[in-house]
Amino acid sequence: MGGGINTSLLPVHQRLHEFAKTALIKIFAFPYAKVCDLYCGSGGDTDKWYDAQIGHYIGIDTSSSGISEAREMWESQTKPYTAEFCELDPSVDNLELHLQDKGIPVDIVCCLQHLQLCFETEDRARTLLRNVSSLLKPGGYFFGFTADSSTIWTKYQKNVEASHNKGIGLKPNMVPNCIRSENYVITFDVEEEKFPLFGKKYHLKFGNDISSETHSLVHFPSLIRLAREAGLEYVEIQNLTEFYDDNRAILAGMVYGYGANFVDPRGKLLARSFDALGLYATFVFQKPDPDNVPPIATPLFQDGNPMQEDQEWMTMTHLTELDGQCTCDVDLNVVLCHGFALNIDDPTLG
Numbered sequence: 640m641g642g643g644i645n646t647s648l649l650p651v652h653q654r655l656h657e658f659a660k661t662a663l664i665k666i667f668a669f670p671y672a673k674v675c676d677l678y679c680g681s682g683g684d685t686d687k688w689y690d691a692q693i694g695h696y697i698g699i700d701t702s703s704s705g706i707s708e709a710r711e712m713w714e715s716q717t718k719p720y721t722a723e724f725c726e727l728d729p730s731v732d733n734l735e736l737h738l739q740d741k742g743i744p745v746d747i748v749c750c751l752q753h754l755q756l757c758f759e760t761e762d763r764a765r766t767l768l769r770n771v772s773s774l775l776k777p778g779g780y781f782f783g784f785t786a787d788s789s790t791i792w793t794k795y796q797k798n799v800e801a802s803h804n805k806g807i808g809l810k811p812n813m814v815p816n817c818i819r820s821e822n823y824v825i826t827f828d829v830e831e832e833k834f835p836l837f838g839k840k841y842h843l844k845f846g847n848d849i850s851s852e853t854h855s856l857v858h859f860p861s862l863i864r865l866a867r868e869a870g871l872e873y874v875e876i877q878n879l880t881e882f883y884d885d886n887r888a889i890l891a892g893m894v895y896g897y898g899a900n901f902v903d904p905r906g907k908l909l910a911r912s913f914d915a916l917g918l919y920a921t922f923v924f925q926k927p928d929p930d931n932v933p934p935i936a937t938p939l940f941q942d943g944n945p946m947q948e949d950q951e952w953m954t955m956t957h958l959t960e961l962d963g964q965c966t967c968d969v970d971l972n973v974v975l976c977h978g979f980a981l982n983i984d985d986p987t988l989g
Contacts, residue, residue: 751783768871781871
């Protein structure tokens with residue numbers, strides 16, 4: 640199957656993105672599955688869905704040119720599965736209304752890029768998650784990956800702390816707004832010490848990029864809260880480096896296809912790969928199926944209390960690290976999805 644991106648021509652971070660997408664699709668997709676791909680782009684993942692032997696595909700994107708290219712890519716590959724392509728905005732439009740005759744409900748909804756676009760405002764994020772829930776069959780999964788806001792914000796806070804400790808002369812109410820590594824530079828629009836729930840803009844530029852990309856941080860406690868409001872249960876949010884380590888036995892051989900210099904002979908990520916992958920996290924949610932075993936309980940955050948939400952999120956992730964990365968079964972007729980499984984009975988989280 641030749642439909643897709645020639646990864647050998649891509650920069651390192653983009654090749655790692657392609658690897659991450661392939662891994663997630665291999666884990667969650669299954670033969671004859673119905674899939675809705677949000678912000679699908681120009682069809683670069685056609686070969687991945689073909690390899691997964693899905694039965695039906697719905698590609699959604701805001702770009703008319705992207706949708707046209709995605710359709711052309713699918714047609715050029717002898718239409719390996721039935722497909723529909725629609726120019727819609729998942730964070731604005733009512734997808735269920737527009738897709739009534741397009742093959743919904745679906746087994747899988749994925750967002751393998753641009754989830755951050757929906758976190759410019761709370762209304763956009765809420766609309767996206769309501770759309771996801773309305774499209775999924777009971778028991779279906781919503782998955783993808785996005786920038787790991789916890790990792791980025793931690794790096795930012797450490798940078799601020801280091802600047803203060805070094806006695807760098809900062810103006811009142813001003814903090815450093817830049818994060819640098821060997822691979823990338825992140826610059827924030829506004830210098831501030833608190834993490835706003837929505838609309839926290841930053842610019843990301845990798846070493847070989849000509850220009851930077853503008854994104855919004857995805858506030859994970861708010862993502863979980865809004866998903867629950869929409870009827871989706873939280874399963875997992877996990878940094879991509881942890882995701883790789885948990886599944887190394889399966890993924891180490893696969894990653895060689897995207898670059899021989901990403902891992903050492905034991906399959907362990909090299910420093911440069913670790914740094915680039917560590918900027919991103921996987922996320923998994925499930926629409927409950929009342930006829931099957933209840934899914935893992937979504938942690939309950941206190942509505943309207945961002946500080947408490949953040950404290951609870953940090954507590955959850957810390958407990959996960961101490962617990963040695965618990966494993967949860969994801970029953971999708973496929974392999975195990977590893978990561979931290981939360982079943983919190985602490986009344987303070989309710």
